[in-house]
Amino acid sequence: MQRAVAELVPVLPLLTDLGTRFAAAGHELALVGGPVRDAFLGRTPPDLDFTTSASPDETEAILREWGTATWDMGRDFGTIGARRREGGTETVVEVTTYRADAYDGVTRKPVVAFGDSLEEDLVRRDFTINAMALRLPSLEFVDPHGGLGDLRDRVLRTPSTPEVSFGDDPLRMMRAVRFVAQLGFVPAPEVLAALREMAGSLEIVSAERIRDELVKLILANHPRAGLELLTESGLAAYVLPELPALQLEVDEHHRHKDVYVHSLIVLEQAIDLEGPADGPEESVPGPDLWLRLAALLHDIGKPATRRFEGGGGVSFHHHEVVGAKLTAKRLRALRFDKDTVKAVARLVELHLRFHGYGDGQWTDSAVRRYVTDAGPLLQRLHRLTRADCTTRNARKAQRLSRTYDELEARIEKLLAEEELAAVRPELDGNEIAEVLGIAPGPALGRAYKFLLSVRLDDGPIGKEAAADRLRTWWAEQEESTS
Structure with missing residues (x-):
């Protein structure tokens, strides 16, 4: 905990300030998810995610007093954003009301229901390592699902059963693969079994959301482990089917x-x-x-x-x-x-x-x-x-x-x-038109391509030589069509 707090030292004044403001208004506020995970991994969080008992309207009122600008990140989903400028420093935060989402299993659009407690909010998150929180301003550590132990053991587990978690949002299966590549974790046996069993449900997720997760996977420090899980689990059949198809082919040099x-x-x-x-x-x-x-x-x-x-x-x-x-x-x-x-x-x-x-x-x-x-x-x-x-x-x-x-x-x-x-032809379009006495059109385009091939084949030969080659080529074109 001391090491994690040390990673948060640069933002502790912000955490304390916001936590105090929400508490004074009678609301809870917690730092949650990735920032908490990254702090325990010894990394200063690049982004800060907050969750609160306050409604979106109540959150907006508090952030309006704190910052220089606020905006609606998705009021229906409970998220309000705010910006604060002090001197040459700009701070941006996003605060989301406790959630208790459910998905209809068809459209992938969450049916939003605001929750009543931090614990209820944490159970709906994708993995236990992202279901840890720090209550503010007290910095009380909240870990109802053993995320810290899984972080230590480098294991991916879900707060609820994997079937429920992935059923709520199948894109979480792609996130599992991505975390394997980014963090070097391995899926727990029950998570791997659910990936294999539910891979087909990825079909109801939009191509754009899948692409974004695939990009994060490819850009990870060690994408191979994630790609192997993508293939082994059967997810690749719905994302990148060309990849597992390569397993059927013997390399022509028999090197592998x-x-x-x-x-x-x-x-x-x-x-x-x-x-x-x-x-x-x-x-x-x-x-x-x-x-x-x-x-x-x-x-x-x-x-x-x-x-x-x-x-x-x-x-x-x-x-x-x-x-x-x-x-x-x-x-x-x-x-x-x-x-x-x-x-x-x-x-x-x-x-x-x-x-x-x-x-x-x-x-x-x-x-x-x-x-x-x-x-x-x-x-x-x-x-x-x-x-x-x-x-x-x-x-x-x-x-x-x-x-x-x-x-x-x-x-x-x-x-x-x-x-x-x-590289360009040694005569431009105007010069070609003047040499051949032609107007812009398909013939001029063909002449340009011819001189480009001359430039590539012979290198620089000078404008006069290029003009001579052009005239010879043009005469041959006229003869072939006469």
């Missing part, structure tokens, strides 16, 4: 038990290649959602492209192309934004490109195309490609690493010499 294990290892290795959170953009500061999703999904095209070859071999031709399409489809279904869908699918599509490099036989033209095809995703592609090497053959791994070192060196040299990051 299955492609599923390989994909999890690639994810871990990609995380290791992320830059520090405050690093420059080119270091791909972690946690990076696009890189991690691409690492996890890079081989999901293999089940659809598996072919058994003569001699017992297995091939997955064009699985990167199929995988890119499947990636885009799944991310759209989960309501990811367009930029994320496009970027992750593109990384999946390009993840095998390096393997055509061989022992360095690529021309400068091929290197230029590698860079321009990757565009702003180049640094992520570097890390994804390196992470995809999971061979246990140390000599082979070293050779692949040296070869990619050489490719990166060539890329840096060409980037410095030719500004490939912003």
